[in-house]
Amino acid sequence: MTTQAAKIDPIRDRFFTPLEIAELWSARLFFATIVFSLCVAYFDEPSQKSLISTLQWIQVVAVLALFTLDIFIRLHLAPRAHDARAQDFLAKAYGAPLISQQTSGYYNHAQTDPILGLAAQLFENSLFTKEIVGKMLRRETVLIAIYMVIWAAVFSNRDVQLSWIALCAQVLFGEQILARWLRMWWLRQRCEEVYKQMRTLYVNSPAPEKFAVTALDAYTKYESSKAMASITLSSKIFDKINPAVSAEWELHRKDFGI
Incomplete structure (x- = not known):
C-alpha cells in the first residue's frame, strides 16, 4: 500500500478561509433580510407604523451590506483565492514557483514532463472535485426539497396572503438557494466531463501533440467551470473523503503508470 x-x-x-467566512456572512445577511421582510409583513398594521418603519430601515441597511459583501466576494476574495490555487497548480506541473506559499502532498504522480504533470494533476483534481461537489450537492438537494415543499404548501393555500407567497418565492429563488443548487449541479456535471475526458485520454494514449492539446483543453474547461460556478469546495467533506478518493487515485496511477 502506498x-x-x-x-x-x-x-x-490564507485565501479560502477568508472567502468561506465572507460567504457565511453573506448567507446570514440574506436570511436576515428575509426575516425582516417577514416581520414587516407580520406587523403590517397602522398602529405599529413606528415599528414597521424601524424594521424597514434595518432591512435597507442589511440589503446594502449584503450587496457590498457579495461584490467584495465576487470581485476580490473569490478571484484572489482561485488565482492562487491555479498558480500553485501550474507551479507544481512546471516546477517554476508562481506563488510563495505552495501546497504539499496534494499532487501525487511521478511525472517530470510539464504537460504530463499537468495532465496527471488535472486527472487527480477532477476526481476529487467531482466527488466533493457530489457530496455537497446531496446535502443541498435535501434542503431544496424541503424549501420546495414549504413553498408549494404556501402557494396552494388560498388563505395565505400574496405577500407571504412572494416572500417564500424570494427565499427559494434567491441566489443562496435554488440558484446556488443549480450552479453546484452544473459544476458537478462539468467536473465529471473533465474526469471522463482525462481517463479516456490515458486509455487511448494518443500522440504527444494530441495528448498535450487535449489536456490543455480539459484544463481550460476545468478552470473556467470553477470560475463560472463560484462554488467554494467544502474542506470538511474533503477531509472526510480524502482517504477513499486517494486510494482510488492510487489505482488510477497504477493502471496508467502515472
Whole structure:
C-alpha cells in the first residue's frame, strides 16, 4: 500500500478561509433580510407604523451590506483565492514557483514532463472535485426539497396572503438557494466531463501533440467551470473523503503508470 504524504495547504488558510467566512456572512445577511421582510409583513398594521418603519430601515441597511459583501466576494476574495490555487497548480506541473506559499502532498504522480504533470494533476483534481461537489450537492438537494415543499404548501393555500407567497418565492429563488443548487449541479456535471475526458485520454494514449492539446483543453474547461460556478469546495467533506478518493487515485496511477 502506498503511503500518502501529509497534505499541507497554506493557500486554503490564507485565501479560502477568508472567502468561506465572507460567504457565511453573506448567507446570514440574506436570511436576515428575509426575516425582516417577514416581520414587516407580520406587523403590517397602522398602529405599529413606528415599528414597521424601524424594521424597514434595518432591512435597507442589511440589503446594502449584503450587496457590498457579495461584490467584495465576487470581485476580490473569490478571484484572489482561485488565482492562487491555479498558480500553485501550474507551479507544481512546471516546477517554476508562481506563488510563495505552495501546497504539499496534494499532487501525487511521478511525472517530470510539464504537460504530463499537468495532465496527471488535472486527472487527480477532477476526481476529487467531482466527488466533493457530489457530496455537497446531496446535502443541498435535501434542503431544496424541503424549501420546495414549504413553498408549494404556501402557494396552494388560498388563505395565505400574496405577500407571504412572494416572500417564500424570494427565499427559494434567491441566489443562496435554488440558484446556488443549480450552479453546484452544473459544476458537478462539468467536473465529471473533465474526469471522463482525462481517463479516456490515458486509455487511448494518443500522440504527444494530441495528448498535450487535449489536456490543455480539459484544463481550460476545468478552470473556467470553477470560475463560472463560484462554488467554494467544502474542506470538511474533503477531509472526510480524502482517504477513499486517494486510494482510488492510487489505482488510477497504477493502471496508467502515472
